[in-house]
Amino acid sequence: MEMARENASMNHQQVDLKSWAKTGLIGGFIAAITFALFEMIVALILVDDFFSPLRMIGAIVLGPQALTLQIPLTTIIWTGTSIHIAYSLITGAIFASIISKFSFLRSTPAIIIGAGSAYGFLMWIINFYIIAPAAGWIWFPEQANQFWQGFVAHTFLFGAVLGWYVAKRKLHRISRERPSNT
Numbered sequence: 001m002e003m004a005r006e007n008a009s010m011n012h013q014q015v016d017l018k019s020w021a022k023t024g025l026i027g028g029f030i031a032a033i034t035f036a037l038f039e040m041i042v043a044l045i046l047v048d049d050f051f052s053p054l055r056m057i058g059a060i061v062l063g064p065q066a067l068t069l070q071i072p073l074t075t076i077i078w079t080g081t082s083i084h085i086a087y088s089l090i091t092g093a094i095f096a097s098i099i100s101k102f103s104f105l106r107s108t109p110a111i112i113i114g115a116g117s118a119y120g121f122l123m124w125i126i127n128f129y130i131i132a133p134a135a136g137w138i139w140f141p142e143q144a145n146q147f148w149q150g151f152v153a154h155t156f157l158f159g160a161v162l163g164w165y166v167a168k169r170k171l172h173r174i175s176r177e178r179p180s181n182t
Contacts (some may be wrong), residue, residue: 023096024092040053046149051073055080056080058083059139060137116161117156117159120158
């Protein structure tokens with residue numbers, strides 16, 4: 001009997017983790033779109049190249065020639081978009097999975113959004129200033145248009161949006177699942 005209860009509890013936790021990860025996937029997709037639109041509009045204004053963020057991302061796979069006109073724009077758009085979306089889905093799922101494990105991080109929408117903002121900021125620092133130089137992708141720290149742009153995009157237009165979506169979906173669902181005291 002006790003074993004059956006433990007198995008049921010483990011299955012509930014696994015389903016819950018899957019549910020949180022799925023919410024993070026969707027949140028990562030939404031955050032990827034808001035992030036990319038912001039980055040591309042700012043790039044258009046600052047460097048007169050709407051597609052420069054996709055060039056930078058596409059260059060991860062295509063090489064630094066993606067930063068020039070040597071590679072067709074359609075290839076850059078497809079490659080950059082695919083990498084950006086895939087990475088955002090994965091990082092969104094990771095974020096939501098982390099949140100699901102710590103009750104203090106999922107206690108209020110403000111805390112989840114704050115955690116999302118911190119997560120986005122941390123992703124920016126790690127990706128641009130640790131992983132990119134170590135992988136030889138020197139164009140990330142070199143060609144980032146403005147320091148403020150990377151900070152705002154990652155912290156608020158990715159992280160906070162991701163946190164907002166996770167909070168909206170998961171806290172709403174949790175409040176519906178709780179039995180009422182009446």
